[in-house]
Amino acid sequence: MAKQTQMHISQAQQERVILVGVDLDNGMQTEACLDELEELVKTAGAVTVAKAVQKRDRIHPGHYIGKGKLEEIKMMLQTYDASGIVCDDELSPAQMKNLEQMLQTKIMDRTMVILDIFASRAMSKEGKIQVELAQLKYRLSRLAGIGASMSRLGGGIGTRGPGETKLETNRRYIKERIGELNQEAKEIQTHRQLLRNQRNKKGIPLISLVGYTNAGKSTLINALTDAGVLAEDKLFATLDTTTRKVKLPNGSEILLTDTVGFIQKLPHHLIQAFRATLEELCYCDILLHVVDASNENRQEHMKTVYETLKNLHCEATPVITVYNKTDKEIELPLPIDTIARDKVAVSAKTKQGLEDMLEKIEALLKSFRKSMNVLLPYTEGSLLHKIHGKCEIVAEQHRAEGVFLELYADEEMEKRLQCYVTEQ
């Protein structure tokens, strides 16, 4: 340990961690939670050497788990030559400090690991700002407790900022940096708002892919377009959003957006920092909720996604659930989903069911529009042009008084055409 006081530990020297979970007997099985945490830890570049679970009624407010279990973990740290522990829930600053004092090792939590992965994945300027903000806010409240642990280890999980940067440890600098980043984030938000207004004006329906991380969202957008988004068997492969045009079977177009995946216990600092990006979901016409139907925890994953959408105040946006990976062995029946307006089974990999999915999108979009009959005077040439661009036309006849149209209009066009409504 003493050697590690130096600033640099070799990159090859992987952190060896023990995962610690509390079995509260609710939600996802603790075993599945720790398997997921192991996957996260691996993605963050560390190796899991052991796991410890304690069954409790509630998380210990002072030191996460009970004293007896802590003694056990102290022994395990030696037995497995571990360099730290990772707790499966976000630790309070006090819990972190107490655990550090009791165990004399590096204390990490699920949040720290997720933030670390996000930091290594962030590519866009906005993504980097958002991740660093989340990291610094998380860090600021814990400086007193984790200072010793972090400076002792000098590197590893919890110390890496976006890109090649090393996270700041000085309180005053952190505060200044948070101020700077907030300002930059605000400017990007203003730009985003502008883009959104432009898109709204064009009137192309906006559809976003949402879902648990690794569900297959990026694979799906790639299967439908030439987006070329990185799709990997890794948690949080995607952080930056990608938007592409997709043609529906009836020839009309939609804008499809791929975004960051959700996970249970998603750190609230991260949600806060990504709020601007995630709130875009509320402006969508439809959310395509991609579910890995082959995953045994699919039901819990779906619950997490719906809860996260609720936290983001997006529960009013209509959802189509897309049960993906049906080329694999799937347990039937598929989970009941009372929230979704429609459901479809697909394989983004083999492209099976994708036509069906597009038809369902088309049908749902159509249900948002109003069927109208209008008689447009020949003097309204430019309006006629707009109708052709924005409405779905079922019938068109040239009559003596003007052009008769049977069509489906969105809210804006419905208002504009109100005065030309006719019977037949």
Ligand SMILES: Nc1nc2c(ncn2[C@@H]2O[C@H](COP(=O)(O)OP(=O)(O)OP(=O)(O)O)[C@@H](O)[C@H]2O)c(=O)[nH]1
């Ligand atoms: N067998 C099978 N594998 C799939 C299918 N769709 C996606 N996958 C695999 O699932 C893994 C995750 O796919 P991604 O498209 O990266 O998942 P994602 O939802 O974008 O994940 P994040 O970006 O991490 O949120 C990859 O290894 C894909 O090849 C499918 O229909 N069938």
Ligand SMILES: [Mg+2]
């Ligand atoms: Mg992805």
